[in-house]
Amino acid sequence: MKILISTDIEGVAGVFHAEQIRAGNGEYERARAWMTAEANAAVQGAIAGGAEEILVNDSHGGFRNLLPDGLDERARLVLGKPRYLGMMGGLEEGCDAVFMIGYHSRSQGRGVLAHTINSFAFARVFINGMELGEAGLYGALAGEMGVPVILATGDDVFIAETTDLFPGAQWVQTKVAHGQGSGVTLSPAASRRAITAAAETAVRNLKKAIPFRIPAPIECRLQTQTSALADLFCMWPTLERVDGVTLRFTTDSMQAAIRTLNSLAAMSFMLR
Ligand SMILES: [Zn+2]
Numbered sequence: 040m041k042i043l044i045s046t047d048i049e050g051v052a053g054v055f056h057a058e059q060i061r062a063g064n065g066e067y068e069r070a071r072a073w074m075t076a077e078a079n080a081a082v083q084g085a086i087a088g089g090a091e092e093i094l095v096n097d098s099h100g101g102f103r104n105l106l107p108d109g110l111d112e113r114a115r116l117v118l119g120k121p122r123y124l125g126m127m128g129g130l131e132e133g134c135d136a137v138f139m140i141g142y143h144s145r146s147q148g149r150g151v152l153a154h155t156i157n158s159f160a161f162a163r164v165f166i167n168g169m170e171l172g173e174a175g176l177y178g179a180l181a182g183e184m185g186v187p188v189i190l191a192t193g194d195d196v197f198i199a200e201t202t203d204l205f206p207g208a209q210w211v212q213t214k215v216a217h218g219q220g221s222g223v224t225l226s227p228a229a230s231r232r233a234i235t236a237a238a239e240t241a242v243r244n245l246k247k248a249i250p251f252r253i254p255a256p257i258e259c260r261l262q263t264q265t266s267a268l269a270d271l272f273c274m275w276p277t278l279e280r281v282d283g284v285t286l287r288f289t290t291d292s293m294q295a296a297i298r299t300l301n302s303l304a305a306m307s308f309m310l311r
Contacts, residue, residue: 040090048099055214084235093114136189161262192230
């Protein structure tokens with residue numbers, strides 16, 4: 040049995056502030072160690088539950104935050120970008136289930152460090168009329184490949200907005216959000232213990248989980264943070280302008296939709 044552990048940082052216990060998630064300062068160096076430790080806690084639980092092979096995917100920012108020399112040696116690490124499958128990089132090897140560790144709620148919500156893919160570029164993302172954050176988008180990408188999400192961890196807002204998408208999954212609430220930059224967190228040690236226990240249960244109950252599938256065709260409706268971004272994104276001829284800050288496009292798969300969104304996120308650096 041092979042598990043992909045996709046690891047973000049905003050939902051990790053102890054992380055509340057933008058400084059902690061951006062390279063170039065001491066607070067980030069501490070936070071990336073907590074992120075690595077939560078990934079290891081998930082590895083430990085997965086193996087206890089019967090997993091034989093584990094890939095850990097670094098899914099934050101430039102996809103190079105986890106400390107390779109701090110990683111449990113029973114796992115291999117997926118690092119760096121760009122990659123076609125983004126936060127699900129590694130699934131191309133064929134995996135039986137996904138963990139989402141340290142995830143966060145979607146843009147415009149009231150969760151800790153809430154955003155969707157790129158906080159500068161995207162305000163809201165709707166797929167076939169359903170508003171989704173990163174967990175929903177990438178969960179649907181895994182679902183399209185027949186793979187269920189069986190464990191997810193993050194704050195209470197993230198869990199509330201995501202629970203219905205992954206029936207049969209295990210959840211660990213690492214903190215309670217009071218807002219974008221405040222709340223109450225578990226200690227990193229308590230969070231790791233809870234993640235290890237939930238990971239073991241998740242793997243043991245893998246057969247009860249249902250992949251999150253969104254049937255094609257996929258219509259993506261996207262609200263940008265500014266109309267200048269919408270001007271830029273509509274340079275791409277298959278994107279259609281709906282209003283000042285709203286665009287839409289249709290594709291035949293979630294993978295194509297996510298690759299398009301990640302290409303737009305990369306384009307947005309022109310306006311930063
Ligand atoms: Zn992130």
